Amino acid sequence: MSLSRRDFLAAAGTGAVGSLIGSAWGATQTVDSITQVDNPLKSYPNRDWEQVYHDIYSYDRVDWTVCHPNCTQSCALNFYMKNGVPIRAEQIYHEEEGSPGPGSPGGYEEAGVSRHWNPRGCMKGLTLHRRTFEPSRIKYPMVRKGWSPDDPNPEGRGEDEFERVSWDEAIDLIAEKMASLEDEKRFHIFNAIKADGLITRHGAGRRLASIFGGCEWTEYDWYADLPPGHVITTGYQTSDADASAWRAADYTIMQGKNLIHNKLADNHFLQETRERGGKMVGVYPDYSPTVQKCDRWLPVRPGSDPAFALGMAHVIIDEELYDEEFMRKFTTLPLLIRQDNGKYLRAHEVFPDHEPPAEDSEERHEENDWGDFVMLDENGDPVPVTREEVGDEMGATPQLEVDTDVSLADGGSVAVHTDFVRQKSNIMENYDPETVEDITTIPADALRTTAREFADAEKAQWFTGEGINHWFHSNDSLQRTIFFVQSMLGNIGERGAGYYNYSGQYKIELLDGYPSYVNPDGNAAHGMYPGYAFAFFGGEQLDAHEIRGDFDRELDLVPQGDAEEPVVPTNAESYTMSKPTILWTMNCNLLNQTKHQEHVIENFVKHPDTSNELSIVSDMHMTYSARHADIVLPVPSWLECDYPDITVGPENPFIHMDHGVMDSLYDTKQDGEAVALVAEKLDEKIPPEERNVDSYRAYFDKFLDDDKDVRDYIQQTLDAGMTTRDIDVEDIEDGPERLQLKTYPRIPFYSQINEDRPFYTKTGRMEFHKEEDRFLELGRADLDHIESPEGTPYGVNKKWDEAKDEENPLYHDEEYQFYFNTPHPKYRTHSSWGMTDWNLIWASRDFGSTNADPEGTERLVDDFSFPQGEGETEETPPLGEAFVEMHPEDAADIGVENGDYVRISGKRGDLVVRVMISERQRPRSAGDMGQLTIWHGWWPQHFPDDEENDDSVKGYNVTTNIWLDPAQETDDLVHKSVFGDPNISEEVEDDIVWKGAELEHGYEETVWAPTGTNRDDLVEVEKYEEADWWPGDARKDELFQDYVSGSLQGGDS
Amino acid sequence: MPETYNPQLGREHSYPYEHRDEERDWHWGMIININRCINCNTCSFACKSTWTSGKGEEYMWWMNVETEPYGGYPMGWDMRLLDDLGDDETIFEAAEDGEKVKGYIAQKEEWEYPALGDDQVHGEYPTGDVVESDLENDEYHDMWQFYLPRLCNHCKNPACLAACPRKAIYKREEDGIVLLDQERCRGYRKCVKSCPYHKPMYNPETGVSEKPVGCFPRIEEGNVPRCVSSCIGKTRLHGNINRGPDAGHPGGNTSAAAGRSPVNYLAKSDEKIALPLYPQFGTRPQVFYMPPYHVPPEFLTQMFTPNTADKQNEWPGSTFEESIKIVQDRVRNPSHHTLGILQLFGATTRLIETYTVKENRVKGWDRKGNKVVDMPFEEEMEVREGEMWTNQP
Secondary structure (H helix, E strand, O other), X not given: OOHHHHHHHHHHHHHHHHHHHHHHHHHHXXXXXXXXXXXXXXXXXXXHHHHHHHHHHOOOEEEEEEEOOOOXXXXXXXXXXXXXXXXXXXXXXXXEOOEXXXXXXXXXXXXXXXXXXXXXXXXXXXXXXXXXXXXXXXXXXXXXXXXOOOOOOHHHOOOOOEEEOOHHHHHHHHHHHHHOOOOHHHEEEXXXXXXXXXXXXXXXXXXXXXXXXXXXXXXXXXXXXXOHHHHHHHOOOOOOOOHHHHOOOOEEEEEOOOHHHHOOOOOHHHHHHHHOOOEEEEEEOOOOHHHHHOOEEEEOOOOOHHHHHHXXXXXXXXXXXXXXXXXXXXXXXXXXXXXXXXXXXXXXXXXXXXXXXXOOHHHOOOXXXXXXXXXXXXXXXXXXXXXXXXXXXXXXXXXXXXXXEEEOOOOOEEEEEEHHHHHHHHXXXXXXXXXXXXHHOOOHHHXXXXXXXXXXXXXXXXXXXXXXXXXXXXXXXXXXXXXXXXXXXXXXXXXXXXXXXXXXXXXXXXXXXXXXXXXXXXXXXXXXOHHHHHHHOOOOOOOHHHHHOOOOOOOOOOOOOOOOOOOOOXXXXXXXXXXXXXXXXXXXXXHHHOOXXXXXXXXXXXXXXXXXXXXXXXXXXXXXXXXXXXXXXXXXXXXOOOOOEEEEOOOOOEEEEEOOOOOOOOXXXXXXXXXXXXXXXXXXXXXXXXXXOOOOHHHHHHHHOOOOOOHHXXXXXXXXXXXXXOOOHHHHHOOOEEOOOXXXXXXXXXXXXXXXXXXOXXXXXXXXXXXXXXXXXXXXXXXXXXXXXXXXXXXXXXXXHHHOOOOOOOOOOOOOEEEEEOOOOOOOEOOEOOOOHHHHHHXXXXXXXXXXXXXXXXXXXXXXXXXXXXXXXXXXXXXXXXXXXXXXXXXXXXXOOOOOEEEEEEOOOEEEEEEEEOOOXXXXXXXXXXXXXXXXXXXXXXXXXXXOOOOOOOOOOOOOOOEEOHHHOOOOOXXXXXXXXXXXXXXXXXXXXXXOOOOOOOOEOOXXXXXXXXXXXXXXXXXXXXXXXXXXXXXXXXXXXXXXXXXXXXXOO | OOEEEEOOOOEEEEOOOOOOOOOOOOOEEEEEEHHHOOOOOHHHXXXXXXXXXXXXXXXXXXXXXXXXXXXXXXXXXXXHHHHHXXXXXXXXXXXXXXXXXXXXXXXXXXXXXXXXXXXXXXXXXXXXXXXXOEHHHOEOOOXXXXXXXXXXOOOOOOHHHXXXXXXXXXXXXXXXXXXXXXXXXXXXXXXXHHOOOOOOEEEOOOOEEEOOOOOHXXXXXXXXXXXXXXXXXXXXXXXXXXXXXXXXXXXXXXXXXXXXXXXXXXXXXXXXXXXXXXXXXXXXXXEEXXXXXXXXXXXXXXXXXXXXXXXXXXXXXXXXXXXXXXXXHHHHOOOHHHHHHHOOOOOOOXXXXXXXXXXXXXXXXXXXXXXXXXEEOOOOOEEOOOOOOOOOO
């Protein structure tokens, strides 16, 4: 912390504007006014000077490209160029005068959508050029001084200086190390968001891993905010609609989703529901900015979200507000379940001549290999039902409420009930609104009102998001229960009705030609299970069970064993537990985003025994991850790219292709070209007989040979996909096109509901009861609220009737304990734009200012320009710093005022950060614990040092945890990829059928595997130091009370 | 000092300069729908990247979005002035001897934090309760915030123009845009002090003041300002606020609709739905806000009406609080016609001069009478025939 800042502010405060006057007075004395102005309200004599602003506005030419960070939106922008430099960006409209790009014809018009989609592109896109010129850019390849191929010396990571090397040297070091590997699986590529640089950028990295025989991880499995409850229920990764469908809803529940901030470009479609008569209800622990738009806010205890949905279900069942026909046609609710073992009753168990499924479980991954199912028809007779008999294809009208004995083919009988009876009895017994009020603190009458209104709405939609997906049970039970409510009400498969998530980076899902590029000629990278890296590659002897929490130690967790001899799950041979020797990270700041940050740095990154031998980071900026690398490779910004690339997004229908608009500022190469150069070197270093393929170079020759065109890779990929096969590269060069999907706007499960196609589950229906052994073992086969394994004051990992009378042993000091909340930020996307000046000023809120910092912009340019070639840097944050939001009551309890510093401590680490007083946070007086919020994505430089603990890792994620959910550590959950291509394979020409990424059984990366390492967390907070400087605070103004009550001035006061 | 009739107040008051005999045919005007604003500040970044990224302009945000009630750039700008004014007193009437306008200089540190209070909320956490809004039952959020986009209002009684001792600030004849002559200004900063909205700003590098330019180079080309065209929340509509119901066909083009502009309709028709910010200051601001309907009317009455006990203007209702409630209801439940105009927000970068709303389609024409928008309220749903297509590829 800098004392000079305080001194400066004191001076600035007293000097105020006076200090600025000197030069102006000087000027006035020497200039006479010549021109006479009579009445400037009517006319003005000499307006030639107006040319000044015409000159500022003028530009030489306009070019366009696409901004596509991991907000997953992708927005085409015009860049206005002067002297070869982009001076500003503007959003692209439908082609018209005044919106010159992209090309002609252009804009979104050619994509076949209306002007309702205008304009797209938020403040981040508008500072893309400032980000490009930012001092934190990496300017040339560098190698860490302490690293050598034979002695990686990982202890020096993050501390050693770097030295500049040529691209040739860097590429040679990488290829040499790769060629020396005894097992190719030790080469790992880490890609963040695959679809934003599919072909010519980091998609090429995965292609290299595939042909080389290495492994690939994704940010999904690492940071992990997917909604596994979607896969459990529907067999599909997540169900999201195009944003233009939102507007048709009559009723919207926003639960833990700050959509107002993290889907900026197309957010207006949501806001427009209300002016079309729609109602909106928010369920959040804090006054999320989205609450401002809600008609009603139901404040909820953090982590208790599943109980809210169960309470909604209770009211709908109790008051019989449900749609029986929809439930019969599209859900498991009429299917019979054996009460003795929790399995769905099979047709061959009841009907002697019904063919049983295959005996060998190894083969039970083809359609119909799980047997058929049984329902009771209206006469009470059992009837078999296959997974194809859904919707109008059903032969019978089954009963929903059955609790009886059924005679079996072997002469015995078994007690059975329907899924509906099973869910209903549990919900009616345990989740009446009064009990739900105890669990959630949401008033029972408000819950009843909301449930009735929601059921009464013709079209109702429900959103959850990343916040909730990071809670251990919310990402499972809550999501399954929301589907249960929506299917009881028939709110699936039509515009304006559905359950959406919009979290995770599954953009790739929409480009079904992509595997043909990254898995050429059947070579597929091994899937990796990075969640386990935390446990198994760490230096400490960490017990996997301990890491996961207090679960039954006898549970047969799948990948047991150690790193040397991994146990690979059945039917998941393509997964590996191999420890990476080389880890090449592209397009991801993985160390900044990781949870349990301190453990990961100490054990995964810096430990001499367990870290890897070569860590390569390709990035635009000297991020936290790049600073811990051995080899740093600079990449161009989107504005500087030589080769175009394509991108798609989950909440809009577009496929975009970007391309650079300016020359590269530095000695950068796109990932695709760097990878191609490595491949070329590998051919030189590895003899043909030892190669995995004939030539590595051949897979990247379009990057290397002058007479070849890398756009051919893009065209081949487009040709290989159903969603893109009629699109030409030339088309998207001129502007965005629309993906070829079943409907526009995209409505999840449209075909399932309207054309009677089965869901991607064993039963072909939305499944609420789960019969897989793991769910049964864990007691999670049905819809329930379970308290967090850590983030609760009550009994951990227990259902409410047990949990309510117990206390979490970690909950030792209710005075100072808090939930720890790290929501996605608005002015950044994760950590990107974290150092862009304007974004940083605004992201720092009360603490962001050009002038608050003594040298302001000067410092940003001069001192923060790490690296200077020798690794020197000033770590003082320019322009702003991180803060934690805390309720004023709770701050007062520990004697903290706005701007003071606190230390936040958890089981896994601590951090020092300044406090921003914030009434929107949940106070401890609300009934359990308070909530602390730090927006996600700050760089470590934005946090002050902890002077009592100099070596500590700095960051917002040091206290969070990396538990894996054992329910997700299974390989027997049937989901979409089990069926190969979607249920339409016979209709699709064979050469473009996507057979899945060769991971069709059991695990599927980013879909079904531990897709969430959760961060339910308890922290304590104490005062660390008083503010050395602080901004003004309107609340402290003596006029404020009159102002806010509307009585400051005027006749009504 | 001349007297001028101020329709926003419904009375006459003094202003240092005589107005023109007739209103301009064309005058810069803007509508902002606060209920759509998501506080992304894309407008702020668009403006800054276009106009104020030079030396001495680091702290300048001609366009900014404040979260009410804690935000403020400069901090407390409206509180300070409201406190200084008497009931039903404009800043011109309140001016002290030797000054044309009542104002105050915001201190340097009050300009320091453009994002002060961003996204913060005012009120008590609703322990054991909910926060709810229900206009029919006079119920509003008792814990509230809203986002207030702030920019130069290109006032019809501009305070900056009135205060400038060098007469270096003028109102353009052709479009009413208020400009500060960068060559004539000597940096007295009377405009900085007098503008109640604090939009003229002093540049310590050049020694002269600057003020927002209404994006006049874009207006001259028939395009809307950057803060409007960049608004991804589709909160804004820009156009000719003076084009009333009796105006003819734009450009004499009879294939275009005659009559009032869409901004004029929203600000001045019987279905008035947008109100000026602090009309009591007396400057006749030309940015009109569709007020947030979840927010208590007492606060909005202070902010968007003259807030006098005696309601003298022609706005709906018999008191100003009633005016606010009526407008809030119109915003929450817009008529079909208003909903049609709302589809024009953000639909095009071209200035829309006239429009029609017919059934479920809305059309707009520019000043020459060329059609620039023609769109349905709702896009048609498209379904591809054939089983090979899927929404879950």
